[in-house]
Amino acid sequence: MHTHIAEAVKRPALVALRPDLVCLRFETMKxxxxxxxxxxxxxxxxxxxxxxxxxxxxxxxxxxxxxxxxxxxxxxxxxxxxxxxxxxxxxxxxxxxxxxxxxxxxxxxxxxxxxxxxxxxxxxxxxxxxxxxxxxxxIHRYGYREVARTLDRELPYGRPLTLVGGVGSGASTGALAGYLREAGRDVALVGVQPFGSVTFGSEHVADPDMIIAGIGSAIEFGNVRHELYDRVHWVNFDCALSGAVRLLRDSGIFAGLSTGAAHLAARWELRRDDSRVHVFVAADTGHRYVDSAYAHHGRAPDLDTLAPHEVASLRELRHPWSTARWPDVDPRAAGRPAAATATGTDG
Structure with missing residues (x-):
C-alpha cells in the first residue's frame, strides 16, 4: 500500500509490443x-x-x-x-x-x-x-536509479538493449542508460529531438507545428551529457503524430507526442538491428494532446511509409525526419564550445 499518490503514479509499466520491442510507459515520468x-x-x-x-x-x-x-x-x-x-x-x-x-x-x-x-x-x-x-x-537524475533497477530486473540478460526516448533535460534517458551501464548491461542510447532544438544542433531547422518542446530546447540545458548518446533522431510533428497514432491503434497505449517520436525511432532501430531488445520511453499520457494532435489523426502519414534521412553533418538536417550517429556529427568535435551551464528551464 502506498502512503502518498505520488508513489503510485510514478510506477512505470513495461508493455511488450513484441518480444524485442518494449514500451516503458509512465503516467507522468517526471x-x-x-x-x-x-x-x-x-x-x-x-x-x-x-x-x-x-x-x-x-x-x-x-x-x-x-x-x-x-x-x-x-x-x-x-x-x-x-x-x-x-x-x-x-x-x-x-x-x-x-x-x-x-x-x-x-x-x-x-x-x-x-x-x-x-x-x-x-x-x-x-x-x-x-x-x-x-x-x-x-540531482534530478537520482530518482531514475530505481527505474533502471526495474529494467535490469525485468529485461532478459541474454540480449543487449537499445533505449530510445526524448532527451529533454538528459535526466531521464541519460540517467537510465547510465545506471544500466553501471550495472553491467550493454545499452545503446538513442535520443529523440524536435527540429528547432539547440540541444543537439537543429536550431537552424524550424518546425512551427511542433509542440513537444519539453524534449528539446531553445536554450542550452546543462544536464544533457551528450557523450552518453549513440544516435539521435530529429522528428517533426507529422512523424511524431504518426508514431503516436500507430501506437494507440496497435497497442491501446495513449501517450504524448514525444512517445510517438520515440516509437517511430525505435521501430526503425529495430529494423536495423534485431539482435537487441529495444525499449522506448512513454513519458506521459496523451490527454493534453487531444485537440492539438490526436484530433488530426487523419493527416498522420502511414508509419510504414516513413524512413529517416541519414545525415553526415548537422547542416544536412531536414524534414520530416533525420538521423545520425551522434559521435559522427557532434559539433564539439569540430571546436564548438561545450554548453555552458544555462539558467533556463522547461518541461
Whole structure:
C-alpha cells in the first residue's frame, strides 16, 4: 500500500509490443525526477520541510514538483508557460502550489527567457526560496536509479538493449542508460529531438507545428551529457503524430507526442538491428494532446511509409525526419564550445 499518490503514479509499466520491442510507459515520468531531487535536498539539509521550491515549467514538471512538495510538506511556486492548461492550473491550486504564467509568446526562446527573468526577480524578492533548476542540477537524475533497477530486473540478460526516448533535460534517458551501464548491461542510447532544438544542433531547422518542446530546447540545458548518446533522431510533428497514432491503434497505449517520436525511432532501430531488445520511453499520457494532435489523426502519414534521412553533418538536417550517429556529427568535435551551464528551464 502506498502512503502518498505520488508513489503510485510514478510506477512505470513495461508493455511488450513484441518480444524485442518494449514500451516503458509512465503516467507522468517526471515525478521520479522531482521526488528524487526533493528527497536529496531534504536528506542533505539543503532545504527543510516548509521551505518554498520554485521552478519554471511548460506543464509536466509543474505537476511533478507540486506532488513532490505535497508529499514532503514543502511549498511550491511555478513560473509557467501558456501551455499550462486549465486542468493543470486547477490541480496546482488545490495541491497548494502557486502558479504565475508569463505573457504568451510564439517564440520558444522568448518564452523560456521570460520565465528565467521572472525567476530571477522572485529569488531577489525571496532569497530563501530554493530554485530547483530541473534542467541544470544533476540531482534530478537520482530518482531514475530505481527505474533502471526495474529494467535490469525485468529485461532478459541474454540480449543487449537499445533505449530510445526524448532527451529533454538528459535526466531521464541519460540517467537510465547510465545506471544500466553501471550495472553491467550493454545499452545503446538513442535520443529523440524536435527540429528547432539547440540541444543537439537543429536550431537552424524550424518546425512551427511542433509542440513537444519539453524534449528539446531553445536554450542550452546543462544536464544533457551528450557523450552518453549513440544516435539521435530529429522528428517533426507529422512523424511524431504518426508514431503516436500507430501506437494507440496497435497497442491501446495513449501517450504524448514525444512517445510517438520515440516509437517511430525505435521501430526503425529495430529494423536495423534485431539482435537487441529495444525499449522506448512513454513519458506521459496523451490527454493534453487531444485537440492539438490526436484530433488530426487523419493527416498522420502511414508509419510504414516513413524512413529517416541519414545525415553526415548537422547542416544536412531536414524534414520530416533525420538521423545520425551522434559521435559522427557532434559539433564539439569540430571546436564548438561545450554548453555552458544555462539558467533556463522547461518541461
Amino acid at each position: 515525478v521520479w525526477s522531482a521526488l528524487g531531487a526533493v528527497r536529496h535536498l531534504l536528506d542533505t539539509g539543503a532545504v527543510r520541510p516548509g521551505d518554498t521550491l520554485v521552478d519554471s515549467s511548460s506543464g509536466i514538471y509543474a505537476h511533478a514538483l507540486a506532488l513532490a512538495c505535497h508529499r514532503y510538506g514543502m511549498k511550491c511556486h511555478i513560473v509557467g508557460s501558456t501551455t499550462v492548461d486549465r486542468t493543470l492550473r486547477v490541480q496546482l491550486e488545490i495541491l497548494g502550489a502557486t502558479l504565475e504564467q508569463v505573457a504568451p509568446s510564439q517564440d520558444l526562446r522568448l518564452d523560456q527567457e521570460a520565465r528565467v527573468r521572472r525567476i530571477a526577480e522572485i529569488l531577489a524578492e525571496h532569497p530563501t526560496y530554493h530554485w530547483m533548476r530541473q534542467y541544470h542540477d544533476g
